[in-house]
Amino acid sequence: MKYEKNIFVHLRVISGKTYALLNNDVYLFGEIEELIWKLVNNERTDEQIASIVSEQYNITFDAAYSDVKDYLTELTNAKMIELVV
Amino acid sequence: MEQTHNAEVILKQIPNRLLNTAFVYLAGSTIEGFGNVGSDIDVFVVSEHLPEASELGSKETNQAVIKEKNTIIYNTVLEELRHDFTFISREDFGQLITKLNDFNHQLDRRPDEFDKEDLDFLHRLRFSKMIKVSAEHVAIIQNINFNNLNFYLALNQSAFYSHVIEDLEGAYQSRDFGTCFFALRKLLEISATMFLALQGETNPNPKWLYRKLQRYCANQQDMSLLEKYMRLQGYSYDEQTIGYQLKETIQFCQYLNDLSQDLLKSK
Numbered sequence: 001m002k003y004e005k006n007i008f009v010h011l012r013v014i015s016g017k018t019y020a021l022l023n024n025d026v027y028l029f030g031e032i033e034e035l036i037w038k039l040v041n042n043e044r045t046d047e048q049i050a051s052i053v054s055e056q057y058n059i060t061f062d063a064a065y066s067d068v069k070d071y072l073t074e075l076t077n078a079k080m081i082e083l084v085v
Numbered sequence: 086m087e088q089t090h091n092a093e094v095i096l097k098q099i100p101n102r103l104l105n106t107a108f109v110y111l112a113g114s115t116i117e118g119f120g121n122v123g124s125d126i127d128v129f130v131v132s133e134h135l136p137e138a139s140e141l142g143s144k145e146t147n148q149a150v151i152k153e154k155n156t157i158i159y160n161t162v163l164e165e166l167r168h169d170f171t172f173i174s175r176e177d178f179g180q181l182i183t184k185l186n187d188f189n190h191q192l193d194r195r196p197d198e199f200d201k202e203d204l205d206f207l208h209r210l211r212f213s214k215m216i217k218v219s220a221e222h223v224a225i226i227q228n229i230n231f232n233n234l235n236f237y238l239a240l241n242q243s244a245f246y247s248h249v250i251e252d253l254e255g256a257y258q259s260r261d262f263g264t265c266f267f268a269l270r271k272l273l274e275i276s277a278t279m280f281l282a283l284q285g286e287t288n289p290n291p292k293w294l295y296r297k298l299q300r301y302c303a304n305q306q307d308m309s310l311l312e313k314y315m316r317l318q319g320y321s322y323d324e325q326t327i328g329y330q331l332k333e334t335i336q337f338c339q340y341l342n343d344l345s346q347d348l349l350k351s352k
Contacts, residue, residue, distance in 0.1 A: 007335035008254040011346040012243060016191045023254070036172060038343060044282060 002040040003081045092216040100140040107132035108222040124166035142171035167253035204289045242279035276338040283348040
């Protein structure tokens with residue numbers, strides 16, 4: 001599955017921490033969340049994102065895929081991204 | 086296009102009592118490489134004291150002396166070229182440099198504000214050409230942390246980005262497409278200015294955005310950023326296609342903002 005970002009979400013780094021802002025909602029990104037956010041574009045699949053996360057954090061693909069899926073669902077529920085395929 | 090200049094003629098305009106301990110440099114669009122045949126030459130003089138108006142120039146025409154903030158500005162024509170002299174005291178210069186060096190982009194509190202003139206002055210110093218300078222002055226200049234200028238300008242643009250994207254969303258939801266059209270252009274300018282500032286392109290004057298983009302792309306040997314910027318700026322207003330234009334433009338701005346925020350995390 002592929003996702004794309006809500007165009008009205010924007011990142012802002014404040015005091016070295018990364019926040020995603022959408023209307024009046026503010027989300028603090030951890031390191032992996034930020035990486036997943038940056039990897040979301042309308043061309044990359046969730047499996048491809050998980051593969052990159054798996055490599056960068058040296059964890060199994062299955063573990064990465066599970067975390068990535070959960071987080072993408074969370075972002076979708078928050079209307080920060082949406083499913084395109 | 087760089088104008089020719091005659092250092093000897095320029096230095097003769099500076100009162101002797103100031104010149105001995107002053108350092109003098111040329112700056113501005115001609116020195117930065119952005120100027121054109123109509124550009125003047127900007128001369129900066131950092132001296133212990135400021136000159137009196139009566140010490141500057143002769144009684145010839147086409148000269149003006151203006152006190153502006155903590156500087157003295159003196160305009161004259163030398164060898165058929167307009168020269169703008171700016172005198173600043175060593176104390177004020179030192180305070181400005183200390184403020185820049187002390188700026189920490191990772192602190193939560195808002196920094197002491199630099200005003201428009203400060204930013205312009207610091208940028209010009211960065212792209213300057215010394216014509217009278219001592220070893221002591223060279224050491225001072227080499228210790229200036231111009232990266233902080235990158236961060237300061239980018240942080241300001243980042244705050245503007247937040248405002249404009251919120252305005253855009255509101256306008257689009259209200260079907261105020263004319264406002265969307267104008268705000269999209271503004272967002273493009275903000276995004277590019279922020280990203281370029283973090284690459285050291287700190288000229289604060291919006292009129293040089295094209296030249297900054299051009300120089301950045303040429304250095305990268307990849308003109309795609311400039312080409313995309315110009316294509317997105319080139320859209321004409323059409324209510325039937327504004328939705329598509331909005332999405333494509335904001336995605337590009339979002340991309341530049343993500344890159345910029347990443348750079349803002351760096352030390």
